Amino acid sequence: xxxxxxxxxxxxxxxxxxxxxxxxxxxxxxxxxxxxxxxxxxxxxxxxxxxxxxxxxxxxxxxxxxxxxxxxxxxxxxxxxxxxxxxxxxxxxxxxxxxxxxxxxxxx
Amino acid sequence: xxxxxxxxxxxxxxxxxxxxxxxxxxxxxxxxxxxxxxxxxxxxxxxxxxxxxxxxxxxxxxxxxxxxxxxxxxxxxxxxxxxxxxxxxxxxxxxxxxxxxxxxxxxxxxxxxxxxxxxxxxx
Numbered sequence: 001x002x003x004x005x006x007x008x009x010x011x012x013x014x015x016x017x018x019x020x021x022x023x024x025x026x027x028x029x030x031x032x033x034x035x036x037x038x039x040x041x042x043x044x045x046x047x048x049x050x051x052x053x054x055x056x057x058x059x060x061x062x063x064x065x066x067x068x069x070x071x072x073x074x075x076x077x078x079x080x081x082x083x084x085x086x087x088x089x090x091x092x093x094x095x096x097x098x099x100x101x102x103x104x105x106x107x108x
Numbered sequence: 109x110x111x112x113x114x115x116x117x118x119x120x121x122x123x124x125x126x127x128x129x130x131x132x133x134x135x136x137x138x139x140x141x142x143x144x145x146x147x148x149x150x151x152x153x154x155x156x157x158x159x160x161x162x163x164x165x166x167x168x169x170x171x172x173x174x175x176x177x178x179x180x181x182x183x184x185x186x187x188x189x190x191x192x193x194x195x196x197x198x199x200x201x202x203x204x205x206x207x208x209x210x211x212x213x214x215x216x217x218x219x220x221x222x223x224x225x226x227x228x229x230x231x
Binding site: 032042046055087091094098100101102 | 153154155158169208215217218219220222
């Protein structure tokens with residue numbers, strides 16, 4: 001099983017600033033990496049797939065990068081609605097897709 | 109618009125069974141693989157199972173293999189999971205989610221999710 005490790009567990013950032021979240025895979029997943037956003041009491045929402053492609057309707061302030069084992073999600077100029085938990089997910093080693101443990105992005 | 113609505117959750121005793129349903133609308137259900145993903149209270153996401161668009165292949169997480177059965181009825185646009193021999197550690201919100209690739213022969217990312225249904229396994 002591929003283990004996905006996200007860091008940091010919690011990130012405190014002020015509105016209007018940039019946030020960078022990291023995700024590391026225990027072995028290469030090529031670019032088969034997605035990012036999701038989850039707000040309290042809500043289902044996850046797809047943000048990024050293919051490591052860097054924004055999903056439909058996702059604002060341009062969200063960007064993804066990386067390949068192999070190291071990935072990042074960057075949110076430029078944080079808005080109030082961006083404070084949530086973010087998960088990465090690999091789908092290279094299917095069917096056993098795996099998620100990271102999540103990074104909580106909180107208001108500083 | 110794509111809608112996925114789960115139902116069937118509730119409180120069940122350890123060792124008992126429960127069947128969850130996921131009603132799909134707003135897209136051609138029969139052309140997409142479908143997943144169940146769960147989230148224990150206060151925890152992260154755990155993939156549970158996937159079924160191919162035509163039901164020809166089914167795969168399970170090791171934690172539920174032999175106890176859970178995923179199925180679908182494309183004539184009713186509905187996804188199911190039959191959960192047997194339930195354990196306390198199966199307590200979670202269960203989400204159904206659509207795989208992004210139509211007619212896929214592989215698993216990819218999950219582009220639409222339902223709101224989830226809570227299963228509590230407790231005596």
